Amino acid sequence: MNEIDETKAPLMDHLVELRTRLLRSCLALAVAFAIGFYFSEQIYGILLQPLKQAGQTKLIFGIFEGFFTQVKVAFFFATMIAFPFMATQLWRFIAPGLYKHEKQAFLPFLLMSPVLFIMGASLAYFIAMPLALKFLLSYHTTIGGVTQEALPGVGNYLSFATTFLFGFGVAFQLPVVLLILERAGIVSRTQFVAWRRYAIVASTALAALLTPPDIFSMLLLAVPLVLLYEFALIVMWFTAKKRPPKEAENVD
Numbered sequence: 001m002n003e004i005d006e007t008k009a010p011l012m013d014h015l016v017e018l019r020t021r022l023l024r025s026c027l028a029l030a031v032a033f034a035i036g037f038y039f040s041e042q043i044y045g046i047l048l049q050p051l052k053q054a055g056q057t058k059l060i061f062g063i064f065e066g067f068f069t070q071v072k073v074a075f076f077f078a079t080m081i082a083f084p085f086m087a088t089q090l091w092r093f094i095a096p097g098l099y100k101h102e103k104q105a106f107l108p109f110l111l112m113s114p115v116l117f118i119m120g121a122s123l124a125y126f127i128a129m130p131l132a133l134k135f136l137l138s139y140h141t142t143i144g145g146v147t148q149e150a151l152p153g154v155g156n157y158l159s160f161a162t163t164f165l166f167g168f169g170v171a172f173q174l175p176v177v178l179l180i181l182e183r184a185g186i187v188s189r190t191q192f193v194a195w196r197r198y199a200i201v202a203s204t205a206l207a208a209l210l211t212p213p214d215i216f217s218m219l220l221l222a223v224p225l226v227l228l229y230e231f232a233l234i235v236m237w238f239t240a241k242k243r244p245p246k247e248a249e250n251v252d
Contacts, residue, residue, distance in 0.1 A: 021093045025086040029078050036077030040070040043077050047161045050125060051152070054133035061154035069154045076162050084114055106183070109176050116228075120172030123224065124164045132164070132217040167210040171225060175232040182236050189236040192229075199229045 036043060048059075061069070091110060095103060140149045152160075181187045192199075207222035 018093060021089040025082070025089050028082040028085045032078035032081040033074050036074035036081070037070065040073040040077075044069070044073045044158070047073070047158065050129035050161070051133055051157060053130040054137055056133065056137055056150075056152065058151060059154050059157060060151050065153065065155045069158055072155070072158055072162075076158075087113075106180065109179050109183075113173060113176050116172040116176065117169040120168035120170070120224075121165045123172075123220065124168035128168065128211065128217055128220045129161065129164050131220070132212045132214070135214045135217065136212055163210070168221060171206060171210065171221060172228065174225060174228045175235070178229070178232040179235060179239075182232075183239075189233060189240065192233060192236070196229070200226055203229065 051059075087110070091107075098106070137150045140147070178187075178192060182189055182192065203225035204218070204222045207218045207220075207225065211217035211221055
């Protein structure tokens with residue numbers, strides 16, 4: 001059946017439901033922020049492990065930097081923890097307006113998203129960040145009898161860590177974006193195949209933008225992005241075989 005699951009509701013009912021979903025999302029974010037603020041020291045300690053692995057055991061901070069770092073850590077934690085709940089609220093709001101076959105088509109992609117984000121963030125945390133930090137901290141020299149030593153600031157390191165984690169996590173959403181575009185009929189698999197060389201260039205450019213200026217960190221992101229692009233093409237090929245011939249005619 002291609003009929004919409006729920007009956008049509010007045011506009012005011014939709015607005016009331018939207019407000020309810022938004023309030024629930026804000027409440028979840030606030031609760032997660034409070035928890036993150038209370039445990040900010042422990043959370044920041046976890047974020048510091050890649051720096052410790054790189055051999056750095058000292059940080060510096062300004063007068064007000066300690067407090068604002070605690071707030072930023074809490075917000076980072078709240079965003080990571082509350083996002084799945086917020087995404088679920090968004091899905092429950094739009095799902096009644098979708099046909100059953102549309103739900104079946106898009107729900108797997110939405111389920112893939114957090115898994116891919118965790119994979120990207122894990123790659124950043126356990127491998128990319130320690131290697132990048134070792135490269136960045138290696139720039140200590142003596143000039144004119146004065147020793148120059150890299151002493152990262154508390155706030156600067158937090159920005160570095162969150163940028164890395166979010167950057168890798170978001171970059172790993174590439175297959176989800178490609179599959180949704182193909183499933184919605186905006187771009188065909190044949191076009192994605194033709195754009196493969198441009199995708200490699202774009203992946204390299206994105207990796208260069210999100211990582212420090214060393215080849216190893218760049219490759220740690222660029223290579224997985226290219227592999228994820230190919231993975232999306234393979235999934236398109238398999239899923240297209242289950243569709244009517246007219247829908248799958250561009251899959252070669």
